[in-house]
Amino acid sequence: MLNLDLHSHSTFSDGTLTPGELVARAAQRGVAVLALTDHDDTGGLEAARAAAAEHHIRLIDGVEISVTWRGQTVHVVGLGIDPSDAALQAGLAATRGGRADRAEKIIAALEALGITGSREGAQQHASNPELIGRTHFARFLVKQGVVKDIKTAFKRFLGGGQPCFVPHQWATLGAAISWINGSGGAAVLAHPGRYPLDTAQMRELLAEFRDLGGAAIEVVSSSHRPHHYAAFAAHARQFGLAASAGSDFHSPQESYHDLGGLPALPSGCVPVWEKFSH
Ligand code: AMP
Ligand code: MN
Ligand code: MN
Ligand code: MN
Numbered sequence: 001m002l003n004l005d006l007h008s009h010s011t012f013s014d015g016t017l018t019p020g021e022l023v024a025r026a027a028q029r030g031v032a033v034l035a036l037t038d039h040d041d042t043g044g045l046e047a048a049r050a051a052a053a054e055h056h057i058r059l060i061d062g063v064e065i066s067v068t069w070r071g072q073t074v075h076v077v078g079l080g081i082d083p084s085d086a087a088l089q090a091g092l093a094a095t096r097g098g099r100a101d102r103a104e105k106i107i108a109a110l111e112a113l114g115i116t117g118s119r120e121g122a123q124q125h126a127s128n129p130e131l132i133g134r135t136h137f138a139r140f141l142v143k144q145g146v147v148k149d150i151k152t153a154f155k156r157f158l159g160g161g162q163p164c165f166v167p168h169q170w171a172t173l174g175a176a177i178s179w180i181n182g183s184g185g186a187a188v189l190a191h192p193g194r195y196p197l198d199t200a201q202m203r204e205l206l207a208e209f210r211d212l213g214g215a216a217i218e219v220v221s222s223s224h225r226p227h228h229y230a231a232f233a234a235h236a237r238q239f240g241l242a243a244s245a246g247s248d249f250h251s252p253q254e255s256y257h258d259l260g261g262l263p264a265l266p267s268g269c270v271p272v273w274e275k276f277s278h
Contacts, residue, residue: 003260004273006035006060007077007190007218007246011127012044013064014135016251019048022259025252027055031260033273035079035246037062040095041131042083060276063088064190065179066095066170069205072197073170075190076209077218077244078180080276085183092179095171096130102168103132109164110137110157115146134158135250150254160196177212186215186275188244191223192232206239216272219265220245222257233266243269 009015010022017025019036026034034057036048045061052059063078081088103122110118121140126132138153147153157164171179180187189209197205206217218224219232220243236243243265247257265271 001264002032002273003030004033004245005031005247005249005260005262006033006062006079006188006244006273007037007064007221008034008249008259009038009064010036010044010048012041013038013128013131014133014250016253019044020051022249023048023051023055023057023059026259027057029258029260031057033058033060033276034259035060035062035077037064037077037079037246039064039075039131039133040066040092040099041128042081042089042092043128045083061185063092063180065092065176067173067176068168068170069173069208070201071167072195073168074173074195074205076173076176076180076214077188077190077246078176078183078185079188079244079272081180081185082183085179088179088183091171091175095176098168098170099130099132102166103137105166106134106137106158106164109166113157113163115141115144117144137164173208174212177209177214181213186242186272187213188272189214189217189241190246191221191248192217192235193221193224193228202235206235206241210239210241214241215275216242216244218246219243219269220262222246222248222255226263229263229266233269236270237268242272242274244272 010019122136125136125139141153177187
């Protein structure tokens with residue numbers, strides 16, 4: 001069976017491995033096709049491409065775009081995009097643009113709780129200055145000994161409803177899909193099992209996603225448990241969407257699921273990668 005992993009992060013967003021290290025690890029673990037999908041940024045693709053050639057694995061150019069849908073953050077992965085596409089790059093730059101201000105608000109919220117030094121602390125973990133995110137603050141909180149792990153940092157401070165959560169307006173769903181499609185890519189709704197939506201709302205999201213030109217949803221994801229695989233496979237079939245699979249790998253120390261070795265898609269799914277096999 002082809003070992004594919006269509007969702008992963010490098011130091012160009014909130015991963016801890018450089019693109020080269022990520023590709024080398026994927027190759028070592030038997031991945032044949034890897035998509036690098038950094039948040040709102042494609043800066044790592046060039047180095048990843050060079051490493052993929054060296055390690056004889058196939059790299060899919062990807063990105064994971066932050067979107068606000070009805071006040072809720074959802075992520076849309078673009079696969080097989082053209083990183084040189086001007087409209088895509090303008091859209092990603094605009095989406096990244098709000099991160100610096102948001103980081104200042106997170107810093108202020110942490111200070112209000114008596115936690116100082118988070119600006120420098122988070123920056124230490126953010127090697128892409130345009131892409132400061134909550135994971136970098138979470139790593140700072142772990143390093144300071146405020147929390148024992150990243151998960152607890154989100155649970156107590158940075159996650160939705162917690163004191164240092166700063167609401168933010170990301171791209172619209174329609175814009176993200178059109179940037180991806182306009183650059184020749186396929187839009188994939190990332191880890192749908194993670195969104196706090198009831199069944200009716202999920203169906204509305206899937207219908208809207210498809211009607212706006214979305215191609216697939218992640219069925220197999222490290223954010224999903226086995227019951228999600230079956231549920232989202234059924235959703236994909238019902239809505240005429242293809243299925244994707246990705247580890248959403250961020251770090252050897254932090255990720256639940258390492259690169260590759262993902263379970264197979266449930267039967268009846270149309271794999272999104274059929275669009276890339278030529
Ligand atoms: P941001 O785009 O800055 O809001 O950060 C989102 C990132 O935070 C996600 O891509 C994950 O890497 C990370 N994240 C979100 N929630 C959690 C959580 N509960 N536990 C661990 N990491 C999380
Ligand atoms: Mn992330
Ligand atoms: Mn995501
Ligand atoms: Mn991700």
